[in-house]
Amino acid sequence: MESLTLSDGEQRYYSDLFVYCDTDNTKKVASNGRVLDLFRAAQLPSEVVLQITELCGATRLGHFGRSQFYIALKLIAIAQSGLPLRVESLNSVKDLPLPRFVVGKNEAEARHAALYQEADSQGIYPGAGVIPRPPGRGLQNKKVTPVVPPVVPVHEVIQALAPASEPQCMVQPDSTSPVVSPHQSPPTSPHSWRKHKRQASGGSSAADRPPAVATAPAGVWTQFREAPTVPVPVPGDGMWSAHSPPPPPVQETWVSFTADTPPSSAIPAMHPSSVQESTTVRTVASAATTNEIQRQSSAYDDPWRITDEQRQYYINQFKTIQPDLNGFIPGSAAKEFFTKSKLPILELSHIWELSDFDKDGALTLDEFCAAFHLVVARKNGYDLPEKLPESLMPKLIDLDDSAEVSEAAVDVGYSGSPVEVTPNKSPSMPSLNQTWPEMNQANEDTAIVHPVPIRMTPSKIHMQEMELKRTGSDHNHPTSPLLAKPPELSEETKLAASLKFVADNAVGEGYSSSDSYTSDQEPITRQRSHSGTSPEALKVVGAAPPPPPPRPHPSHSRSSSLDMNRSFAAGAVAGQPQPGAIAYPPAVPPRPLPTQTSMPHGGHRSEVEGGGGTPLTASAPTTVTTTTAAAAAAATPAAPATSPHLIPHQPNFADFSQFQAFATSDQPSSLPEVDKHSEAAAAAVVVVAAAAAGQVGVLHTVEKPPEGAGPLRTVKSDGPAEERTPTSLNSAKGASGPLAPPPKPVRRRLKSEDELRPEDEPHGPQRSNLIAAVLATQPSIPRSIGKDKKAIQASIRRNKETNTVLARLNSELQQQLKDLLEERISLEVQLEQLRPFSHL
Amino acid sequence: MAVCIAVIAKENYPLYIRSVPTQNELKFHYTVHTSLDVVEEKISAAGKAMADQRELYLGLLYPTEDYKVYGYVTNSKVKFVIVVDSSNTSLRDNEIRSMFRKLHNSFTDVMCNPFYNPGDPVQSKVFEGMVSGMMVQVS
Numbered sequence: 001m002e003s004l005t006l007s008d009g010e011q012r013y014y015s016d017l018f019v020y021c022d023t024d025n026t027k028k029v030a031s032n033g034r035v036l037d038l039f040r041a042a043q044l045p046s047e048v049v050l051q052i053t054e055l056c057g058a059t060r061l062g063h064f065g066r067s068q069f070y071i072a073l074k075l076i077a078i079a080q081s082g083l084p085l086r087v088e089s090l091n092s093v094k095d096l097p098l099p100r101f102v103v104g105k106n107e108a109e110a111r112h113a114a115l116y117q118e119a120d121s122q123g124i125y126p127g128a129g130v131i132p133r134p135p136g137r138g139l140q141n142k143k144v145t146p147v148v149p150p151v152v153p154v155h156e157v158i159q160a161l162a163p164a165s166e167p168q169c170m171v172q173p174d175s176t177s178p179v180v181s182p183h184q185s186p187p188t189s190p191h192s193w194r195k196h197k198r199q200a201s202g203g204s205s206a207a208d209r210p211p212a213v214a215t216a217p218a219g220v221w222t223q224f225r226e227a228p229t230v231p232v233p234v235p236g237d238g239m240w241s242a243h244s245p246p247p248p249p250v251q252e253t254w255v256s257f258t259a260d261t262p263p264s265s266a267i268p269a270m271h272p273s274s275v276q277e278s279t280t281v282r283t284v285a286s287a288a289t290t291n292e293i294q295r296q297s298s299a300y301d302d303p304w305r306i307t308d309e310q311r312q313y314y315i316n317q318f319k320t321i322q323p324d325l326n327g328f329i330p331g332s333a334a335k336e337f338f339t340k341s342k343l344p345i346l347e348l349s350h351i352w353e354l355s356d357f358d359k360d361g362a363l364t365l366d367e368f369c370a371a372f373h374l375v376v377a378r379k380n381g382y383d384l385p386e387k388l389p390e391s392l393m394p395k396l397i398d399l400d401d402s403a404e405v406s407e408a409a410v411d412v413g414y415s416g417s418p419v420e421v422t423p424n425k426s427p428s429m430p431s432l433n434q435t436w437p438e439m440n441q442a443n444e445d446t447a448i449v450h451p452v453p454i455r456m457t458p459s460k461i462h463m464q465e466m467e468l469k470r471t472g473s474d475h476n477h478p479t480s481p482l483l484a485k486p487p488e489l490s491e492e493t494k495l496a497a498s499l500k501f502v503a504d505n506a507v508g509e510g511y512s513s514s515d516s517y518t519s520d521q522e523p524i525t526r527q528r529s530h531s532g533t534s535p536e537a538l539k540v541v542g543a544a545p546p547p548p549p550p551r552p553h554p555s556h557s558r559s560s561s562l563d564m565n566r567s568f569a570a571g572a573v574a575g576q577p578q579p580g581a582i583a584y585p586p587a588v589p590p591r592p593l594p595t596q597t598s599m600p601h602g603g604h605r606s607e608v609e610g611g612g613g614t615p616l617t618a619s620a621p622t623t624v625t626t627t628t629a630a631a632a633a634a635a636t637p638a639a640p641a642t643s644p645h646l647i648p649h650q651p652n653f654a655d656f657s658q659f660q661a662f663a664t665s666d667q668p669s670s671l672p673e674v675d676k677h678s679e680a681a682a683a684a685v686v687v688v689a690a691a692a693a694g695q696v697g698v699l700h701t702v703e704k705p706p707e708g709a710g711p712l713r714t715v716k717s718d719g720p721a722e723e724r725t726p727t728s729l730n731s732a733k734g735a736s737g738p739l740a741p742p743p744k745p746v747r748r749r750l751k752s753e754d755e756l757r758p759e760d761e762p763h764g765p766q767r768s769n770l771i772a773a774v775l776a777t778q779p780s781i782p783r784s785i786g787k788d789k790k791a792i793q794a795s796i797r798r799n800k801e802t803n804t805v806l807a808r809l810n811s812e813l814q815q816q817l818k819d820l821l822e823e824r825i826s827l828e829v830q831l832e833q834l835r836p837f838s839h840l
Numbered sequence: 841m842a843v844c845i846a847v848i849a850k851e852n853y854p855l856y857i858r859s860v861p862t863q864n865e866l867k868f869h870y871t872v873h874t875s876l877d878v879v880e881e882k883i884s885a886a887g888k889a890m891a892d893q894r895e896l897y898l899g900l901l902y903p904t905e906d907y908k909v910y911g912y913v914t915n916s917k918v919k920f921v922i923v924v925d926s927s928n929t930s931l932r933d934n935e936i937r938s939m940f941r942k943l944h945n946s947f948t949d950v951m952c953n954p955f956y957n958p959g960d961p962v963q964s965k966v967f968e969g970m971v972s973g974m975m976v977q978v979s
Contacts, residue, residue: 331954338955346963349955353966361952386965836938 014070042076045381051342052076304389306373314369328362334371341375347384351375354388841931841976842939843907844868844923847947849959850916852876856962859923860976871909872921875901879911879919896944897937912940920944925976939974946970 017038039049056071306314315325321337322329329337331352338348355371356363363371370392378384844859846868859868878901886895898911905926912920920943924931950956950964 331952335954345955349953349963350965352953352955353949353964356952359949359952361954 010070010074014073017073018066018069039072039076042080044076044079047381048079049076052079055342304373304377304385305391306369310373310376311369314372315365317372318365318368325365328360328364329368331361331363334363334368338371338375341379343375343378347378348375350384351378354384355392357388357393841924842922842974843925843976844872844921845943845971845974846872846921846923847943847962848872848876848919848921850918852919855918855960856967856971858968858971858975868923871904871907871923875909875911875921876919878902878909879913879921882911883913883917897940899933910936910940912944914944914947918947920947922974942970942974 020038039052042049044052052072052075055075056068317337318325318329321333334352335348338351339345341348343351351371351374354374355367357367370388373392374384844857844865846854846858847856849855854872857869857872859865879898882898882901896912896914898913901909901911901921903909903926907923907926910922910924912922914920920940922936922939922943924936946964946967947962950962950967951958953964956962956964
């Protein structure tokens with residue numbers, strides 16, 4: 001062992017103790033008997049005692065020689081003061097209070113200790129709040145207060161660590177005694193602290209000591225006990241609040257090691273030096289107590305949480321090694337630092353593994369704090385966790401440095417993932433596994449950032465856009481082309497946003513986002529459609545003025561729309577106009593709503609719904625596809641519509657279609673995807689069907705309008721042309737239904753139209769008109785043909801316009817489709833990345 | 841799923857060796873020991889073209905009737921040996937490769953630990969956990 005320099009007080013004290021223990025007078029003391037008693041009286045945990053024994057070399061020798069004994073005593077004092085047991089500290093710690101051996105019988109010792117301890121120690125902790133423990137065994141001299149310098153921070157640390165197990169909290173003032181080097185890690189164990197506290201409670205100011213000493217042993221103890229009036233209330237736990245100037249005496253108690261001597265031994269002579277040492281120790285102890293207290297309080301919340309004081313201490317320690325708080329501590333420096341804590345290398349290694357989150361061989365501030373915290377905990381007797389506690393996890397993605405992620409809960413599970421995560425990483429690359437699953441944020445410190453779907457923003461944007469559109473569309477009914485542009489753009493944006501949403505939330509939330517999105521669009525489209533001139537359109541306009549502004553709850557819309565759809569569906573099935581189907585679900589996404597599918601509508605509708613429902617979960621891409629398809633389908637038929645003819649029939653058809661729209665919109669399935677899908681399907685079907693029947697013309701007409709999908713859908717469903725048309729309308733509307741809170745039949749129709757052509761707002765009115773016209777004119781196609789060339793030409797023109805609109809829509813949708821497909825590919829890639837790890 | 845996994849240091853002494861406990865572990869230790877010869881042979885064979893061309897994964901070192909032995913050597917001459925049961929035909933080559941990759945990564949993490957002295961036996965819990973995940977599960 002290294003040479004030990006003892007002060008006179010220490011010298012005397014130790015020799016007394018040695019004599020006491022050396023009953024055989026052989027100048028060496030066996031590791032049993034009185035020595036053990038003595039050590040036990042030190043009130044240190046057995047492991048600490050073992051450590052001390054080992055450190056002093058007694059294990060090597062098999063017995064305690066005088067020097068070993070002295071070393072052991074000094075180490076005990078160190079331990080009692082809460083300093084890490086290190087050989088270096090043997091000589092480095094000055095003013096260490098004498099080791100205290102608490103034992104009732106030690107009154108004599110206590111007396112001695114009291115003698116030895118100076119009264120000055122009391123003033124040392126200017127603010128340390130030591131909470132004396134009532135039951136304390138009269139540790140006598142609290143005097144030890146002296147200088148426990150850095151102990152304070154240590155105390156804090158320790159306290160923070162100590163979980164509520166600590167019945168007592170000793171608030172140690174900090175800041176004083178610089179004696180203890182800052183590098184010291186927190187005191188050895190909570191037990192010791194507790195004992196110290198107890199002792200502290202007994203202890204009182206140095207002044208008391210002498211009198212205490214003078215009195216009978218019991219008196220001494222008692223006195224000490226009472227003395228430490230620690231102003232700090234000792235409720236016993238987590239009291240750390242007290243920074244009130246704890247009576248130094250209390251501090252003495254902590255260290256108390258000094259005063260106490262083995263019960264049996266009544267070594268009265270306490271070396272004065274030991275007194276002083278004890279003072280120091282006490283100071284340290286008090287600091288430790290403080291830490292304990294802190295620990296307790298923090299333990300209250302979470303055993304692993306780092307309190308502010310602790311964190312500050314850690315940060316200070318970090319600065320001593322690495323002044324740049326954003327920098328790293330290299331592994332070697334960290335190793336030296338933590339080796340001072342005298343923990344076994346294996347444990348330090350484990351702590352390192354836990355704390356070096358990014359496995360880069362260096363510690364960032366967060367990693368360092370976590371490591372330090374773990375060291376403190378370990379020194380206080382807490383077992384190391386298998387994985388890093390959440391509160392210690394560094395922020396995964398720090399706003400500033402990414403280095404923070406050191407402390408990873410690298411437990412087995414984790415280690416797997418990190419390794420897996422970076423399969424590509426060359427073995428030397430740090431693995432930033434962490435992250436995922438467990439990163440919680442128990443602490444503000446360890447806020448783990450992980451991707452969160454951002455639905456709200458886009459929807460807000462959309463809402464705004466929608467609002468704008470709405471206002472715009474409201475005003476410009478007739479000028480649908482004009483309207484088409486702006487709304488279209490906004491539609492596109494919204495669509496894009498929604499699609500993005502969908503992509504983002506593809507995992508699961510996309511649905512709702514898309515809902516919101518669609519619903520956002522829904523109102524707008526509806527608006528547009530409302531701008532149609534048909535009475536229904538007008539009605540619709542009136543009915544659904546501002547599409548439900550930001551859909552209250554995107555997710556809700558769907559459900560509500562579902563309900564609405566259901567109710568509407570019921571009505572629609574009947575094929576009766578249900579103007580009263582106001583139960584329109586709020587914003588209905590323009591896209592075919594899944595609700596539609598869910599709704600057990602009529603056959604055709606169910607088809608549509610089925611189609612729509614499937615993709616519901618399927619994904620945005622599907623939706624996009626469907627939308628695109630729908631759009632395409634819609635765009636295809638450019639047959640010269642008998643629109644002019646249709647128009648006149650519009651009113652009738654409008655109603656009819658409205659009804660149908662109701663029916664379709666009944667399915668407020670807010671699943672845009674579904675809608676889109678069904679739209680697409682419908683469109684496809686419609687296209688096919690259109691070719692078939694005379695309704696082709698109608699279909700074409702229908703297709704022209706954005707809602708083509710709707711009618712297409714209808715066609716798909718197969719039913720009479722009219723039925724189909726209405727169905728399509730309905731479906732189209734239904735698609736939009738879910739999105740559109742404003743439940744108006746007209747709206748529905750418009751919605752469906754909108755769904756068919758989400759971006760084609762301006763055409764809404766046109767569409768509706770067209771659709772209505774188509775519907776109306778279905779039977780009248782031949783009539784129109786036979787009628788008026790001019791009308792035909794007009795309708796041709798209109799159809800062309802519609803075509804352009806639809807073409808534009810189509811291109812937009814294609815774009816969206818592309819984006820979604822890319823999304824999907826990236827997700828699949830991720831899935832692939834994750835999959836390989838599953839086979840082992 | 842391996843039956844035995846071993847990490848051999850550059851000087852050809854084991855840093856870590858772990859077998860499925862049900863079997864005679866001595867047999868596996870012996871197998872790993874004899875496989876070192878094959879590893880050396882492969883290293884020297886490829887050694888003509890320097891390490892950058894030498895592939896880390898050595899592949900099947902030698903099969904016996906009971907089991908197959910695979911080898912992997914790092915650029916610092918640390919060798920990983922995996923012994924798998926011959927009856928386990930489902931293990932494909934790239935699965936073995938990925939096992940080695942995981943071993944290598946974990947070993948690197950152990951090396952990065954400043955408290956680990958190269959040459960010491962590997963006692964990292966994380967490493968053990970990872971290896972456990974790769975061993976045949978003993979019922």
